[in-house]
Amino acid sequence: MLLRRFTSGVARVAFFLLLVDLLLFAIFDLLPDAAVRQLGIMAIDHQLLEATRERLGVDGPAYERFATFWWHLMQGNLGRSLQGGYPISDVLVGHTTVTVALLVPVVTILLVIPIPLASFWIRPGEVAVNKAKRLLVLPVYLGLIPQFLVAVILFAIWSGLLADYLSGTSLAATTRWTLAVLSVVSMPFTLLFLAAVETFQSANRQRFTTTYRMLGMSRFQVRCRLMRNGWLALRPLAARLTLTCATGIIFTELLFGFNGLGRLLVNALRASDLNLMRVLILIMSLVVLTTSEFERRHT
Amino acid sequence: MMKRVIVLCLIVFVCVIGGVYSLWPKNRTDVETSSGGQQIAIALEDNPTSMDPIAGSLDVNSYPLVVAGHAPLSLVDGNGELIMVIAESIEVSDDGLRCDIAMNPGARFWDGSPVNAADVKYSFERVWQSQHPHRWVLQRIRGAGTDQENSTGLSGIEVLDDHHLAIHFDLPDPDFPFFISTSLTSVIKAGTDSGKEMPLDQGIIGCGPFRPASLTLGDEFVFIRNEGFTKPSRAESLVLRVIDNPQQRLQAFHDGQVDLIRLRGPMIAEAAQLTKNGLEPIRRFQGAQIVRRPANELTFVVFNWKSSKLSTIPIEQRQAVLAAASVAWPRQEIAERFYLGAARPVYGVVPPIATVKTHPPLTASDVSPSLPNSFSLLTPNDPDSRRLASAIRTQLVNTGWSIKVQNRDLNQLVGQLLEGDYTASVFWIEQAIPAGPIPWMMFFDPKGSFVKLGQPIEGVGAAIEQARSILDPTQRSLRYQAVVDKVNQEQTAFLPLLSREVVLMKRPNIQGVFLDQNGVLYFTFLTVAGEDQ
Numbered sequence: 131m132l133l134r135r136f137t138s139g140v141a142r143v144a145f146f147l148l149l150v151d152l153l154l155f156a157i158f159d160l161l162p163d164a165a166v167r168q169l170g171i172m173a174i175d176h177q178l179l180e181a182t183r184e185r186l187g188v189d190g191p192a193y194e195r196f197a198t199f200w201w202h203l204m205q206g207n208l209g210r211s212l213q214g215g216y217p218i219s220d221v222l223v224g225h226t227t228v229t230v231a232l233l234v235p236v237v238t239i240l241l242v243i244p245i246p247l248a249s250f251w252i253r254p255g256e257v258a259v260n261k262a263k264r265l266l267v268l269p270v271y272l273g274l275i276p277q278f279l280v281a282v283i284l285f286a287i288w289s290g291l292l293a294d295y296l297s298g299t300s301l302a303a304t305t306r307w308t309l310a311v312l313s314v315v316s317m318p319f320t321l322l323f324l325a326a327v328e329t330f331q332s333a334n335r336q337r338f339t340t341t342y343r344m345l346g347m348s349r350f351q352v353r354c355r356l357m358r359n360g361w362l363a364l365r366p367l368a369a370r371l372t373l374t375c376a377t378g379i380i381f382t383e384l385l386f387g388f389n390g391l392g393r394l395l396v397n398a399l400r401a402s403d404l405n406l407m408r409v410l411i412l413i414m415s416l417v418v419l420t421t422s423e424f425e426r427r428h429t
Numbered sequence: 430m431m432k433r434v435i436v437l438c439l440i441v442f443v444c445v446i447g448g449v450y451s452l453w454p455k456n457r458t459d460v461e462t463s464s465g466g467q468q469i470a471i472a473l474e475d476n477p478t479s480m481d482p483i484a485g486s487l488d489v490n491s492y493p494l495v496v497a498g499h500a501p502l503s504l505v506d507g508n509g510e511l512i513m514v515i516a517e518s519i520e521v522s523d524d525g526l527r528c529d530i531a532m533n534p535g536a537r538f539w540d541g542s543p544v545n546a547a548d549v550k551y552s553f554e555r556v557w558q559s560q561h562p563h564r565w566v567l568q569r570i571r572g573a574g575t576d577q578e579n580s581t582g583l584s585g586i587e588v589l590d591d592h593h594l595a596i597h598f599d600l601p602d603p604d605f606p607f608f609i610s611t612s613l614t615s616v617i618k619a620g621t622d623s624g625k626e627m628p629l630d631q632g633i634i635g636c637g638p639f640r641p642a643s644l645t646l647g648d649e650f651v652f653i654r655n656e657g658f659t660k661p662s663r664a665e666s667l668v669l670r671v672i673d674n675p676q677q678r679l680q681a682f683h684d685g686q687v688d689l690i691r692l693r694g695p696m697i698a699e700a701a702q703l704t705k706n707g708l709e710p711i712r713r714f715q716g717a718q719i720v721r722r723p724a725n726e727l728t729f730v731v732f733n734w735k736s737s738k739l740s741t742i743p744i745e746q747r748q749a750v751l752a753a754a755s756v757a758w759p760r761q762e763i764a765e766r767f768y769l770g771a772a773r774p775v776y777g778v779v780p781p782i783a784t785v786k787t788h789p790p791l792t793a794s795d796v797s798p799s800l801p802n803s804f805s806l807l808t809p810n811d812p813d814s815r816r817l818a819s820a821i822r823t824q825l826v827n828t829g830w831s832i833k834v835q836n837r838d839l840n841q842l843v844g845q846l847l848e849g850d851y852t853a854s855v856f857w858i859e860q861a862i863p864a865g866p867i868p869w870m871m872f873f874d875p876k877g878s879f880v881k882l883g884q885p886i887e888g889v890g891a892a893i894e895q896a897r898s899i900l901d902p903t904q905r906s907l908r909y910q911a912v913v914d915k916v917n918q919e920q921t922a923f924l925p926l927l928s929r930e931v932v933l934m935k936r937p938n939i940q941g942v943f944l945d946q947n948g949v950l951y952f953t954f955l956t957v958a959g960e961d962q
Contacts, residue, residue: 161840161841161844162840162841162843162844162847163840166840166843166844166847167839167840167843168478168487168488169487169488169843170487170488170489170839170843171843171846171856171858171879171882172487172562172878172879173843173847174843174846174847174878174879174881174882175560175562175878175879177560178487178560178561178562178878180560181559181560182484182487182560185484210626211646213476213478213646214476214477214478214479214628214629214644214646215479215626215627215628215629215630216628216629216646217628220628221646224645224646224648225647289676289677289680293680293684387672387674387677389645389647389648393647394646394647397476397647397673400475400838401476401478402840
């Protein structure tokens, strides 16, 4: 049973990955390719354009290039980037460290703060939040503004106010990194916090909360019990949170100038580096789809 | 409860305002010290794609890597004089049919091996066999033929000994030493281009001022001094950092992360101001130096008369349309307001530094042309081009033109130009070959590589070829000028606007910044002032 479920999950993920890649390939194959991007106006010279396409390996029939990529992928060969001819595996290794350095605090914050905070925000037995509390929670809604805007605001604070002031001090790098982490975490934090508040409120409507209190459990004890339930109830949010973290990483790395996977993806897009773009999108899709499968198995 | 919340919010607000005020930079006007030691750091605007002299010279972002790792035989300075680099001397015979090159015996590749005459021959043959649109610089060498298909190889290159070459031409080519004074004809070690595939083609061994040490995509490209270079630098290393955001480039310069940046478009006014002494850095960059030189650059609007919007205008009215637009566009004002004078108004299809006589301003024609109601103006999606396009739209409203500006990423824009899917587009081109007006005529020679963007004008190619053979320099220039004049009179493809200068900002300890005749930056003489100087 377990094996069947696992196999069908893998098949589903593989199918969607293939679909995503096919769509990406189809869209970008219709647009001007990396040869045009690299040559600029010199692409007007037809012979030169064809020679450059041949040099970059983007000259064959589309189906052949699509199939070759997957054939190499199945052999563990990610290919070479069209921009500079770097082995993509080397490029990924070089850029992952930066992204991980941003993601570790983000994931830690998401695991440690929003749900406990929400559980302490909603008192056991509290069904409706009073006006004052609603007012206090208003700033949290700022986290729902588009992620690129958050990144822009925080980067403006950094470059307009702090960068010059902290220039040359040991605080400069830390402050920049802190603002970058804030930029990534804002949206998933808010989503998680609000969902947790909602979960705890609906839990308070259940009879067992009253029962716990009647049994003489302290508020803290009730909160701890509810928190465990909250973790399980919020699991379906995992894929959405992964996606918001990924988009946050892209905007943040781009604006704050971190040379991680997010910036790499944007650079690949700008350079029409289809090979690199496909690998990065596939990795991102793999993470989101796997998380989604994980949700499916527990809901 | 409500009162407490309001008081709490007020306290937070006051704290934030106080914090911001205390952190606001006060009287910080000096630029930070250099990135230190004998290292020179330069900002790149985008990721490079190759350091191969052929492929790299096609991509403006790869150019710095090419000139860091590779070197040509000679360069042309701002006065039009030949400066020897790998060569010791280059001389053309009186009849223009032979060129003798003596190499510097001390020149070494990165791997320590000497640079030989055979390597020069190999490098030249490689360029000729490529599809590079400027391979015409070698076309007159005996054996080249008219194109690669009937070429028998460059048999005219005679290797006399390890350090001497004689190059024989089929037709006189008195400007040959200038034509080969670019990174395209850099000398590479024979055979290294067919070795193992390496990122950025760094397997192609060169004899430039620096050798590659660590090349990280999207981040920085570190080069170490090539001890065997003919003009050894005091700089131990050269770091090229990719900083695509203009604001971040300025900040990086301020913070001492880079020592030299190019100021493009709006960056000029953000980093410099016009004083009685010329262009000087603003207080934020006090202590920095501005280096500027006219570039072989043309910013223009290209018209597609075959497009549905413009095809209704009769051929005989096209000149009048261009004249009306040209008169309405205040070039001098834009040059001063946008570029603080670091640009020149242009009325002809060749920038002033590539021709002996500037084309006079067009005058409004008596013919009142029938203009299209409205049309789209494509523009590259960079801050400078967007600003220019906006100025074009605003100024040309008075002529009755209704223009809609559409921003496009470069590859999209080029894609549309390739397919002829445009009405008009703002564009700019920089030429790197020190060959006067010849590269610009490739847009108007019916057999030219770039005629698809320009306009075929009968006789242009043949006239340029004839002028190239004239031995007397003055007569040659005059003949070139005659061809340029003919093109300016007949063409209706381009509406020339400006020729923008190359403006660099550097730290004072960075010396030997060499901008060639076309304003192209070379690292050949780049050095960093030490304490002993």
